Amino acid sequence: MPLFLTIGLVALLWLGSLSQSSGQRQRSVIYSASSGWQKVIFKQTTRLGNNRPGGSSKAPPRPSAEPAEPVAKLPEAATTPVASSTVSVPGFRPxxxxxxxxxxxxxxxxxxxxxxxxxxxxxxxxxxxxxxxxxxxxxxxxxxxxxxxxxxxxxxxxxxxxxxxxxxxxxxxxxxxxxxxxxxxxxxxxxxxxxxxxxxxxxxxxxxxxxxxxxxxxxxxxxxxxxxxxxxxxxxxxxxxxxxxxxxxxxxxxxxxxxxxxxxxxxxxxxxxxxxxxxx
Structure with missing residues (x-):
């Protein structure tokens, strides 16, 4: 009987390592014989790259640091001097x-x-x-x-x-x-x-x-x-x-x-x- 349990435990560990490496299962449940069938949960650690099929995510685009093209400067309007209000009007009659x-x-x-x-x-x-x-x-x-x-x-x-x-x-x-x-x-x-x-x-x-x-x-x-x-x-x-x-x-x-x-x-x-x- 102990031999059978040992063989089963080894088989479960082998199967869990296979599922973790392939990424097809996120969690594995193992029952330890020595701890009175204690429930042990293995969680997948975060990786630098996400290799799950169909779940690739793209980082938000960074703003371009290239300077914008300078806006063309409008030509300045020619200014005409305004005549003084004190200039007498020809033909004016009080x-x-x-x-x-x-x-x-x-x-x-x-x-x-x-x-x-x-x-x-x-x-x-x-x-x-x-x-x-x-x-x-x-x-x-x-x-x-x-x-x-x-x-x-x-x-x-x-x-x-x-x-x-x-x-x-x-x-x-x-x-x-x-x-x-x-x-x-x-x-x-x-x-x-x-x-x-x-x-x-x-x-x-x-x-x-x-x-x-x-x-x-x-x-x-x-x-x-x-x-x-x-x-x-x-x-x-x-x-x-x-x-x-x-x-x-x-x-x-x-x-x-x-x-x-x-x-x-x-x-x-x-x-x-x-x-x-x-x-x-």
């Missing part, structure tokens, strides 16, 4: 505009004396509050320093004067305004007559401007007329609807001030598109 959308120029507004002054929507409206008054409405603002009527050889002042439907506008332009007592004016009345006047200290001076109303010698329209004053050298020219009145031109005299304004004689007068420009 201008003052009364657009009458807002009251940025600080015209009279609201109830003042016998008149109501309203500005907005592109119009400056003057309406009588006292229908029996003999005073004329007077509203003026100073021109900016870039516009000097006394120094400019050429300037143009223009505005549209409007009235109620079917009426001739009664109102006009003020220029060379120092205050309400020193100014020059170019106005129409409801009969279609025109006045060119110069006042000094509240008195009408008729040394070269007539001051009284007279027929202008050009057609006058109802509802709307455009008044224009233009200085050319030593003379002042006066126009109604782009036609020069019969007594124009007048010699230019030094103005009392450098303000611009509007005046009204009628119950309701509206002004639009007021502008002052220097130069041709």
């Amino acid at each position: 201008a003052f505009t009364g657009d009458f959308v807002t009251n940025r120029n600080r015209w009279k507004a609201g109830n003042l004396g016998d008149y109501y002054y309203q500005i907005g929507l592109g119009s400056y409206n003057i309406r009588k509050r006292n229908v029996n008054t003999r005073r004329v409405a007077f509203s003026s603002v100073p021109l900016p320093p870039t516009i000097n009527l006394n120094n400019a050889d050429v300037f143009t002042i223009r505005a549209d004067v409007l009235a109620d439907s079917g009426q001739v506008p009664a109102g006009g332009l003020l220029f060379g305004v120092k205050d309400s007592l020193n100014f020059c004016s170019f106005t129409l009345n409801a009969r279609g007559e025109v006045s060119i006047k110069r006042e000094v200290n509240g008195q009408t001076i008729s040394d070269y401007m007539p001051g009284d109303f007279f027929a202008p010698g050009v057609p006058i329209e109802k509802n709307r007329n455009r008044l224009m004053i233009r200085r050319r050298g030593e003379y002042l020219h006066f126009f109604i609807n782009d036609r020069e009145i019969r007594t124009s031109p007048y010699p230019f005299r030094f103005l009392s001030g450098n303000g611009i304004g509007l005046t009204s004689l009628g119950y309701w007068t509206s002004f639009q598109k007021l502008s002052v420009t220097i130069g041709l």
Whole structure:
């Protein structure tokens, strides 16, 4: 009996070594006779190379250490120097505009004396509050320093004067305004007559401007007329609807001030598109 067990043990050991070398069996179980049939397990050790059929594994590829090809450098764009904002623009003419959308120029507004002054929507409206008054409405603002009527050889002042439907506008332009007592004016009345006047200290001076109303010698329209004053050298020219009145031109005299304004004689007068420009 011991001989039989010994032969069996040797046979089992021989078979286990064969299976381990061929790699077909991962584990071998051996029962030892001397230890009372103790279970012994043999485990396959890790090898450097995996020789199992169909179980080959590939190592992850290593990143290439070769430098990438240099990217072609884009050509630099040619830069053009920007002109300074202080460069003067050819043909530039200093201008003052009364657009009458807002009251940025600080015209009279609201109830003042016998008149109501309203500005907005592109119009400056003057309406009588006292229908029996003999005073004329007077509203003026100073021109900016870039516009000097006394120094400019050429300037143009223009505005549209409007009235109620079917009426001739009664109102006009003020220029060379120092205050309400020193100014020059170019106005129409409801009969279609025109006045060119110069006042000094509240008195009408008729040394070269007539001051009284007279027929202008050009057609006058109802509802709307455009008044224009233009200085050319030593003379002042006066126009109604782009036609020069019969007594124009007048010699230019030094103005009392450098303000611009509007005046009204009628119950309701509206002004639009007021502008002052220097130069041709």
